[in-house]
Amino acid sequence: MSEPAALDAAAIACIGLDWGSTHLRAYAFDGAGLVLAQRHGRDGALTLTTAAAFDAALSRLVGDWVAASPAASLIACGMVGARSGWREAAYVPCGAGVDELATAAAFVNTSLGRPLAIIPGMKSDEPDVMRGEETQLAGTGVRDGVVVLPGTHSKWVQVTDGRVQNFATFLTGEMNALLRDHSSIGKAANAAPELADAAAIDLGVNYARGGAASWLHDLFVLRASVVTGQKSSPEISTALAGWLLGCEFAAATAMYPDARRITLIASAALLPWYERIAAAFGLQCDAKDADQATAAGLWQVAQRLR
Numbered sequence: 001m002s003e004p005a006a007l008d009a010a011a012i013a014c015i016g017l018d019w020g021s022t023h024l025r026a027y028a029f030d031g032a033g034l035v036l037a038q039r040h041g042r043d044g045a046l047t048l049t050t051a052a053a054f055d056a057a058l059s060r061l062v063g064d065w066v067a068a069s070p071a072a073s074l075i076a077c078g079m080v081g082a083r084s085g086w087r088e089a090a091y092v093p094c095g096a097g098v099d100e101l102a103t104a105a106a107f108v109n110t111s112l113g114r115p116l117a118i119i120p121g122m123k124s125d126e127p128d129v130m131r132g133e134e135t136q137l138a139g140t141g142v143r144d145g146v147v148v149l150p151g152t153h154s155k156w157v158q159v160t161d162g163r164v165q166n167f168a169t170f171l172t173g174e175m176n177a178l179l180r181d182h183s184s185i186g187k188a189a190n191a192a193p194e195l196a197d198a199a200a201i202d203l204g205v206n207y208a209r210g211g212a213a214s215w216l217h218d219l220f221v222l223r224a225s226v227v228t229g230q231k232s233s234p235e236i237s238t239a240l241a242g243w244l245l246g247c248e249f250a251a252a253t254a255m256y257p258d259a260r261r262i263t264l265i266a267s268a269a270l271l272p273w274y275e276r277i278a279a280a281f282g283l284q285c286d287a288k289d290a291d292q293a294t295a296a297g298l299w300q301v302a303q304r305l306r
């Protein structure tokens with residue numbers, strides 16, 4: 001949903017921000033939690049280095065909304081609350097629910113004349129951490145089951161009675177970027193992966209099923225398949241995608257052996273890939289919109305702050 005031309009800014013009761021490392025999204029809520037409008041900015045948390053820079057980015061994106069809605073509260077989730085962000089919101093432990101997220105929120109004063117509440121991240125004893133995903137999870141409505149949040153750092157989360165019991169993070173997206181941009185296999189696989197190439201996907205998945213002991217060798221074999229002309233660059237690019245996702249699923253399904261169905265909170269670009277690999281591992285999928293989950297989570301926590 002984009003901003004309607006006739007938005008009545010005075011009707012805004014809360015402004016929620018999904019402030020990640022590379023993105024900034026704002027949601028304007030009415031008093032019943034309906035999203036009236038959305039905005040997108042370019043001021044990701046990693047691009048801002050001072051409190052003044054964060055404050056200026058907030059003003060640029062939603063300053064007019066705030067000025068027109070004097071009663072609207074401000075709340076944010078994501079890397080804005082990291083140690084390198086605007087104000088650190090310390091991690092809460094696994095098992096925390098919406099009430100605990102609200103209680104542990106950090107507050108920072110803004111030049112807009114009202115404070116910004118920052119939702120904390122979550123940590124496990126392993127250790128493992130999430131920041132931003134805890135808010136998406138609160139907004140999914142999932143009470144029990146395994147929820148998967150693909151991305152740069154993909155999360156697999158066990159939810160019980162609406163609370164995060166444990167989770168595991170996989171460096172899938174970051175490894176994909178590293179291999180494709182900074183390795184010899186990336187030079188060999190210099191084409192976009194193709195979801196329709198089932199044979200190439202299965203090739204990568206089968207390598208992943210082989211286990212961790214041979215992955216360094218397997219990656220070189222994929223590269224050599226292009227060098228020797230046995231496979232094309234698009235085929236190996238697709239096989240590499242299948243291998244990366246296959247490694248994630250092989251490890252995650254070993255951690256959650258009772259999972260038969262997963263809930264995916266994924267972007268439109270990643271969703272079909274995760275559905276395809278899930279099917280290869282015998283998992284059924286339910287999909288939920290990531291933006292809607294984030295907005296719903298922001299609203300739920302905001303209500304506990306009142």
